[in-house]
Structures are given as C-alpha cells and as structure tokens.
Amino acid sequence: xxxxxxxxxxxxxxxxxxxxxxxxxxxxxxxxxxxxxxxxxxxxxxxxxxxxxxxxxxxxxxxxxxxxxxxxxxxxxxxxxxxxxxxxxxxxxxxxxxxxxxxxxxxxxxxxxxxxxxxxxxxxxxxxxxxxxxxxxxxxxxxxxxxxxxxxxxxxxxxxxxxxxxxxxxxxxxxxxxxxxxxxxxxxxxxxxxxxxxxxxxxxxxxxxxxxxxxxxxxxxxxxxxxxxxxxxxxxxxxxxxxxxxxxxxxxxxxxxxxxxxxxxxxxxxxxxxxxxxxxxxxxxxxxxxxxxxxxxxxxxxxxxxxxxxxxxxxxxxxxxxxxxxxxxxxxxxxxxxxxxxxxxxxxxxxxx
Numbered sequence: 001x002x003x004x005x006x007x008x009x010x011x012x013x014x015x016x017x018x019x020x021x022x023x024x025x026x027x028x029x030x031x032x033x034x035x036x037x038x039x040x041x042x043x044x045x046x047x048x049x050x051x052x053x054x055x056x057x058x059x060x061x062x063x064x065x066x067x068x069x070x071x072x073x074x075x076x077x078x079x080x081x082x083x084x085x086x087x088x089x090x091x092x093x094x095x096x097x098x099x100x101x102x103x104x105x106x107x108x109x110x111x112x113x114x115x116x117x118x119x120x121x122x123x124x125x126x127x128x129x130x131x132x133x134x135x136x137x138x139x140x141x142x143x144x145x146x147x148x149x150x151x152x153x154x155x156x157x158x159x160x161x162x163x164x165x166x167x168x169x170x171x172x173x174x175x176x177x178x179x180x181x182x183x184x185x186x187x188x189x190x191x192x193x194x195x196x197x198x199x200x201x202x203x204x205x206x207x208x209x210x211x212x213x214x215x216x217x218x219x220x221x222x223x224x225x226x227x228x229x230x231x232x233x234x235x236x237x238x239x240x241x242x243x244x245x246x247x248x249x250x251x252x253x254x255x256x257x258x259x260x261x262x263x264x265x266x267x268x269x270x271x272x273x274x275x276x277x278x279x280x281x282x283x284x285x286x287x288x289x290x291x292x293x294x295x296x297x298x299x300x301x302x303x304x305x306x307x308x309x310x311x312x313x314x315x316x317x318x319x320x321x322x323x324x325x326x327x328x329x330x331x332x333x334x335x336x337x338x339x340x341x342x343x344x345x346x347x348x349x350x351x352x353x
Contacts, residue, residue: 019050023050029046034061077108078137079109079134080109095314095315096135105321120147123149134154137158137160141161141203143161154324156319156323157316158170158315170319173339178208180339185256189350190350194226194258197237199231204260207288211258236264239267245271250351259288262294262302263291265287265346279346280300280345280347285302295344298346300346303344303345305339306341
C-alpha cells in the first residue's frame with residue numbers, strides 16, 4: 001500500500017509537492033512528467049526518479065484539476081441504440097471502456113432504445129456535460145442518421161456508417177469474413193457449397209459477396225437455388241436447410257453450408273439432426289457472429305466467423321482519443337476490423353462420395 005505512515009494514518013492523499021520533495025526536484029518537474037511534457041525537458045533518470053517517488057507515495061494525478069487546466073473533462077460519451085437487448089453490446093462497451101480507462105478517461109453511456117429523438121437529446125445532454133468526444137454505436141451494422149450535435153465535438157461511429165459519410169466509422173470487415181468462411185470449407189475439400197439465411201442489410205450483402213468472391217476465384221459457382229434467403233433466426237435456418245436437404249440424394253446436395261449467422265446455423269444443425277444427416281461427417285456448417293453463450297454450446301459446437309465487437313470498441317476509442325489529444329478531427333474514412341475464425345467441431349473434411 002503506497003503513501004507515508006502519516007498519510008495512511010490520516011487518510012490524506014499524496015500531492016505532487018510531496019512527490020517533488022521525495023524525488024528532490026521542483027514541483028514543475030513533477031508536472032512535466034504527469035502532463036506528458038517531460039521529453040526534452042527532463043533527463044530519463046530524473047523522470048524515473050519522479051515516477052518511483054510517485055509510486056512510493058501512492059500518488060495519482062487529480063483528473064479533475066488536470067482536466068480544468070487542459071479544458072477537458074476526461075470523460076467521453078457513448079450513445080447506442082440497444083445496449084439492453086443485444087448479445088454483443090457488452091463486448092463493444094468493454095473494448096471502449098478499457099481503452100478509455102487506459103488513457104485516463106471514463107465512458108458515460110446512454111441507451112437510446114433506437115429512438116431518434118432520444119438520441120438527439122442524449123447527445124445534447126452529453127455536450128452540456130462537456131464530454132471530450134462521443135462514440136455513436138449501433139448493435140447491427142447499417143447506415144444511420146447522424147444524431148444532431150455529433151458534429152459539434154470529436155465523434156466516431158462504431159458498427160455503423162453515416163448516411164451522409166460525414167464522420168469516421170469503425171465496422172467489421174464483413175466481405176473478408178465471407179471470404180474466410182468459403183476458404184474454411186474449400187480447404188476441407190468441399191466444392192458443393194450453399195448459403196442459407198440473410199436479410200436485406202449491409203452485413204448480409206457483404207458476407208455473401210465475399211463468399212462468392214473466393215468460390216469464383218476457384219472456378220466454383222453456387223447454384224441459384226442453393227442461395228436461400230430465409231432471414232436471420234433459427235426458424236429460417238431450419239426451413240432453409242429442410243428445403244435444400246430433405247429427400248435429396250447425398251451426391252446431389254451441398255456438403256458445406258455457410259450460414260448468415262449463428263442463429264441460422266443452429267436451425268441448420270437442428271434440421272440435419274431431424275433428417276439423419278451427420279455434422280460434420282456428411283455436412284459441414286460455418287456460422288457467423290460467434291454469439292456468446294450459443295455457438296460453443298450447440299451440438300456439434302459451431303465453427304463461426306466472429307464479429308469483432310470488442311476490437312471495434314477499442315479502435316473507435318483510440319480514434320476518438322487520438323483526435324481529442326491532437327485537437328484534429330479525423331478524416332471521415334471507414335476502418336474495417338478483421339473478423340477472425342473460431343474453429344470448433346461443425347466443419348470437417350468433405351465426404352468422398
């Protein structure tokens with residue numbers, strides 16, 4: 001436990017002047033170290049002596065006082081549409097919060113419930129509280145109306161794109177994820193491949209486009225009837241799989257299916273069980289999202305292309321905090337975060353027949 005005996009007894013907090021006395025330096029030198037101005041003003045040895053003294057005393061800079069000096073609050077806002085109902089929200093929030101904490105900022109979060117009026121009010125309230133910047137996050141990838149007020153401060157979008165292309169955005173590399181799913185199946189020898197599920201949204205279009213990119217490069221065409229659009233839920237996956245597989249001889253049905261998401265994949269697995277089709281012996285299935293508390297607990301456990309929600313939260317926070325530190329608004333560009341594969345038991349070698 002840091003601090004002097006007197007401080008531990010009285011509960012008083014060590015000050016920068018206490019650090020200066022212990023390190024044998026001026027109060028200004030201590031300020032240089034903790035305000036990021038030490039380079040070029042103090043030798044490395046002096047900087048280290050000050051940091052050791054601070055650690056010995058348990059000294060931490062006062063973020064409120066420092067924020068007042070720098071005209072900042074050391075708080076960023078995060079406005080999102082459906083924290084309470086999304087299975088992915090926690091990952092994005094943790095990524096943003098831990099990144100902000102590592103750079104001595106707190107995150108003040110508001111859930112708008114998807115109501116545009118509430119979003120505008122939330123942004124206005126955050127601006128009134130003089131947050132240093134705002135992340136606007138959506139829990140499903142889409143183009144969004146930019147809430148009023150976001151252009152009045154440093155702002156970054158996460159998991160969504162602005163309708164007017166006016167702000168920087170961090171989104172998943174969905175097309176590359178579709179390519180990855182195709183490559184997983186091709187590498188196991190599969191050539192008869194299908195796609196089930198999907199909505200009329202950016203993610204669905206990009207995932208299927210990437211899937212076809214890779215197959216086309218290998219000279220493989222997915223038959224039109226093997227692209228089954230049934231939505232994004234378990235029932236849709238079940239319905240699509242039954243339509244593709246029921247009553248079809250083994251040598252004329254797909255041996256690998258890329259599902260729009262893990263819920264659709266769960267429906268496919270259920271249909272395969274009902275039809276007596278072994279996964280992965282007769283049929284391999286790749287999901288998408290790596291949905292927490294689901295993908296790993298299906299039978300068999302589902303191989304899935306993961307949505308990088310935590311990494312998106314981290315990247316959005318870094319982009320925002322860099323803008324705050326430099327005072328320069330980042331360009332309204334799109335950064336795509338890789339979607340990694342989580343390999344489990346639902347993918348195996350293509351059957352030989």
